[in-house]
Amino acid sequence: MSRTAVQWLAKPRLPDDHYVASSIYTNETIFQEEREKIFAHTWKFICHESELPKPGDFRTAEHVGKPILVVRDPEGMVQTFYNACPHRGAKLVHEPRGNARNFTCFFHLWSFNTQGECIEMTAPKGFDECGLTPKDCGLRKVKTALKYGMVFINLDDQAEDFDAHVGDIMDTIAEPLGTVPLEVFHIHRVVINCNWKQWHETNMEAYHEWGHVVNRTTGIVAEGYNDMEWVIHPNAHATIKPPKPLEIKYDNYKGFDKRDAKPLPGLTGSEFRVVDLFPNTTVILRATTARIDTCIPVAPGITILEQRGLGILGESAEDRAERVKHHNQYWGPMGRNISEDVLFVEAVNATNRQRTSEYGLLARRQGGKGQDDEVIRAYYRTWGRIMGRMASDPLNPAAV
């Protein structure tokens, strides 16, 4: 039966954590608060260490609107800094990648080494009277952690250690990502008209796989699919634990083939694994290739998705081509799945604006298995704890 306006706007008759209000995606205050309470204090995937193979190699990025500089120092350590000259605040490095012994600001030519120390102030005598010296003018260091080749940063110097933060949730990708050196062979960004959480939801919930013809034919039909158990960390990271390796029927989709030849270490030729890390990073393994997603929240309804594809460093051109082909079958802007996901989340965002849709339902229960929404419910319980708001009633200060 269709509903009246009053019925449409009424709270769902469901437990509070079984739905979210669309204002969590659209409200500007909430968005700004997420930057301050979540992104300024949680670990964020920033790049893969293969993007910085040699001392002096650097990458630039953005996190919470802040320019970030990641660099491998002479000792081989990956260091992260605000990409800002401490003198007048000019962005220090402008290229997305490169190799440098030192970084020199183009504004007043102050220089910094790869460990963030100021090594030269132009015409330094002018600062003598104030007593300003290079040792007072280092770059702002950002806490950095490496896990299975993935580089994570945290803007909060007091943040808990990365390993404690994620617990054992990444163990499932330890062998595929941590046994042999991997290399990023694909990176693309796409500006999506959606809230950043909507993209991560889509990465978490398996129910939307019905919307993809590829997943309908290769994944949902896999033996044990509905028995895969969600393992959820108190910090809202999640992974699946099937009773036995999930055997995706990759060759069920016309034109796709089996992936038996060169699976990543520890995987069968038809396996699928996933790890979702709060707040917005996902690692997906599909037998031969890996995908790492993260996104950059720009505005409540604008998100930049950044997606990487990985293969094995040093493999033959033939093996790489095969791995890239497998990657591109699902992923990348010309893959069969990614553009569908973009269209899905943009469609949700289109109705969330102006409160056309007031609530989103997270009401599937399957005993914590398969397409159970518990993974998203747990995510929003954690979101609510950090934000001091309830995702189902976020604008009501009394509802926490």
Add this chain to the structure above:
Amino acid sequence: MSNEAIQRLIFQSALTLDAEKYKAFLALCTEDFQYTAVTHSPDLGMDMTWLAHGRKGLQDMFGMIPQHVRLKGKFKRHVSVYTIDHDEPAKTAAVSTSLMLIHTNLEGVSKLFAAAQYEDLVDTSGATPLLKKRLVRLDTRDLSPGIHVPV
């Protein structure tokens, strides 16, 4: 083989892809046709392959397109053939073509979707020219929301 005939081939390839007449597109290609779309990544300092298929792979892909959720509207490929270099002994011609891919949505709003270059190898050994290889060099990397068909 005249340059006019080769130009007509490039134009026909654009028209058939625009119309999503994939059998007609493949009729313009040799049996060993190879299609590859690449773009350069400033982040990685190397080229990335985003789509690569032989004729069979394209046929399979074309057959599945109707089952996918796709961006509504239609695409127009605006092509300008810049150069045609004949290799008479090999009976081929290398053709460089500029491509502007324009998307028009259901409301009639047209936007540039991608800028690219076709680097085609054309088989000129027969009565009519045929596409033997197409390398698409994409300048545009944000193909929001993505595309299920060859550029």
